[in-house]
Amino acid sequence: MEGDAVTLTQDIALGLWAQLELFLRSLLRPWNAYQIAIAVGLFGLAHVLNALLGPICREWMRQREGWPKWRMRLLVMLHRRLRLIFFVMLIWPLVWLMQTYTWPSRSYLLTIFAELALAWLMIAVVTRLIGNSVLRALVRYAAWAWVTLSILDLTEEAQTLLDGWAFEFGETRLSLWLIVQAVIVIGVLFAMARFISTTSAAQVRKNADISPSMQVLVVKFLQVLLYGSAFFIGLRTVGVDLTGLAVLSGAIGVGLGFGLQKVVSNLVSGVIILLDKSIKPGDVISLGETFGWINSLGARYVSITTRDGREYLIPNEDLITGQVVNWSHSNDFVRLDIYFGTAYGDDPHKVRKIAIEAAKSVDRVLSVKPPVCHIVGFGDSSVDYILRFWIRDPTGGLTNIRGNVYLALWDAFQANDISIPFPQREVRMLGDQAQPR
Numbered sequence: 001m002e003g004d005a006v007t008l009t010q011d012i013a014l015g016l017w018a019q020l021e022l023f024l025r026s027l028l029r030p031w032n033a034y035q036i037a038i039a040v041g042l043f044g045l046a047h048v049l050n051a052l053l054g055p056i057c058r059e060w061m062r063q064r065e066g067w068p069k070w071r072m073r074l075l076v077m078l079h080r081r082l083r084l085i086f087f088v089m090l091i092w093p094l095v096w097l098m099q100t101y102t103w104p105s106r107s108y109l110l111t112i113f114a115e116l117a118l119a120w121l122m123i124a125v126v127t128r129l130i131g132n133s134v135l136r137a138l139v140r141y142a143a144w145a146w147v148t149l150s151i152l153d154l155t156e157e158a159q160t161l162l163d164g165w166a167f168e169f170g171e172t173r174l175s176l177w178l179i180v181q182a183v184i185v186i187g188v189l190f191a192m193a194r195f196i197s198t199t200s201a202a203q204v205r206k207n208a209d210i211s212p213s214m215q216v217l218v219v220k221f222l223q224v225l226l227y228g229s230a231f232f233i234g235l236r237t238v239g240v241d242l243t244g245l246a247v248l249s250g251a252i253g254v255g256l257g258f259g260l261q262k263v264v265s266n267l268v269s270g271v272i273i274l275l276d277k278s279i280k281p282g283d284v285i286s287l288g289e290t291f292g293w294i295n296s297l298g299a300r301y302v303s304i305t306t307r308d309g310r311e312y313l314i315p316n317e318d319l320i321t322g323q324v325v326n327w328s329h330s331n332d333f334v335r336l337d338i339y340f341g342t343a344y345g346d347d348p349h350k351v352r353k354i355a356i357e358a359a360k361s362v363d364r365v366l367s368v369k370p371p372v373c374h375i376v377g378f379g380d381s382s383v384d385y386i387l388r389f390w391i392r393d394p395t396g397g398l399t400n401i402r403g404n405v406y407l408a409l410w411d412a413f414q415a416n417d418i419s420i421p422f423p424q425r426e427v428r429m430l431g432d433q434a435q436p437r
Contacts, residue, residue: 035109039091046086054082077128081121088117112151119147130191139187186234193226216281216297217274262317266300269316273297279319279326284334284394286325287314293395307397332392333369338402340409341382343419348375348383351418358412359389362404366390382421 061075078085091114098107123143130136201219273279274297284293285304292306301313327334342351352373359371369390377384387409391401413420 035107038094039110039113042090042094043083043087046083046090049086050083054079057082074128077125081124084117084121084124088114088121091117115151116148119151120144123147135187135191142184182234185237186231189230189234190227193230197223197226217271220274220299262315263300266316269320270297270299272320273302273316279324282328284327286327287318287322290314291398327394332394333366333390334392334394334398335369335388335390336398336402336405338387338405339376339384340387340406341379341384341421342413343381343421344383346383346418348385350416351383351385354412354416354418355385355387355409358408359387359405361408362389362401364391364393364396364401365405366392381423 057079061072061079064072064075091110095107095110095114098110123140127136127140127143130139197219200222204215204218204222207215279285279294279297279302281294281296285291287304290304290306290312292304292310292312295303295305295311297303298313298316301315302319304312304314306312340355342348352375355373356371359365359373360367365371366389371387371389373385373387375383376386387405389405412418
């Protein structure tokens with residue numbers, strides 16, 4: 001099989017060399033040399049125009065501050081290809097004039113140059129719509145190569161060459177030509193799947209009747225369905241036998257199942273989280289020492305943003321197997337407790353009333369669920385109290401609201417002569433001659 005491929009490659013290479021030799025000989029003809037000289041001259045003129053008008057266009061672009069970002073990106077892309085644009089603008093009118101007033105053979109090479117330049121320019125503009133830079137570069141260079149071969153009428157030779165390099169396993173024959181077809185078809189189908197999934201996700205997120213966790217589940221399901229369908233449809237379109245692929249994928253799946261247990265566990269845990277709705281985007285949770293609100297639910301992890309701006313990526317498995325405090329699971333109401341003590345000489349009935357009024361004076365403390373204050377014990381030097389109050393915006397922070405309530409208690413106690421005792425100890429030095437009292 002390898003010998004046949006080498007022989008085929010040699011035959012195609014000899015054929016291409018013969019065509020190249022014929023082309024080089026044709027350059028000795030006056031009009032062919034004239035056409036190449038004209039093309040080189042037009043490209044030089046395009047270079048001069050780019051050098052003269054490029055800075056002017058750049059300065060004009062800088063003054064367009066209020067324009068949308070997509071329009072500015074388009075202008076930047078066109079500015080980078082001004083030389084090619086000028087060349088296309090110069091060569092096509094000349095080709096039309098020569099085709100009208102001279103023999104077709106006298107504009108044959110110029111027509112090829114014009115078609116190549118226009119095709120390369122259109123491909124550069126169209127592929128700019130692809131957001132992924134790697135995919136954009138891959139599609140751009142592949143399109144340039146294919147268009148160049150088509151214009152030069154070398155597609156059959158290229159196809160024969162790529163189809164000659166192949167290997168077989170079982171009844172399946174895999175060639176470079178088949179791989180190229182599969183990459184192109186699957187790439188187009190993936191682009192369509194990406195567009196459909198993005199549009200569908202936007203519509204799902206706008207639907208207020210669907211809960212946030214179900215929105216994430218629907219979007220993930222659509223992405224898996226669309227991309228999976230695009231992959232298998234692409235393989236089927238180019239003629240790949242999916243029966244052998246199913247056996248191979250089953251064997252690979254078993255191997256991955258043993259080697260990627262944690263990854264699979266996180267994926268399954270993510271599906272469970274989305275289905276049981278235990279947490280959802282926007283919930284405020286505590287997991288160990290991490291306290292924050294859920295930013296997004298991923299297939300492998302949950303993104304949690306804390307009050308200090310840090311973003312923690314918690315594996316889904318930890319949320320399933322560990323203890324999680326969801327401060328806003330069924331509702332947004334959160335009760336907070338603070339402890340304090342006052343001297344035994346202060347009236348506890350008055351202290352409770354003052355503490356409740358002080359808590360009510362803080363902005364974030366709810367009035368629909370009034371604060372309460374209770375005695376919880378008689379300490380060594382103080383009467384101990386607990387003050388309970390409710391908030392409904394835990395994303396605003398818990399430490400700051402506790403601090404504000406403590407400050408309100410301090411101000412209220414100072415205004416009403418309520419004292420906050422502290423432990424006092426009597427220390428005696430060894431050898432002290434004084435008699436105990």
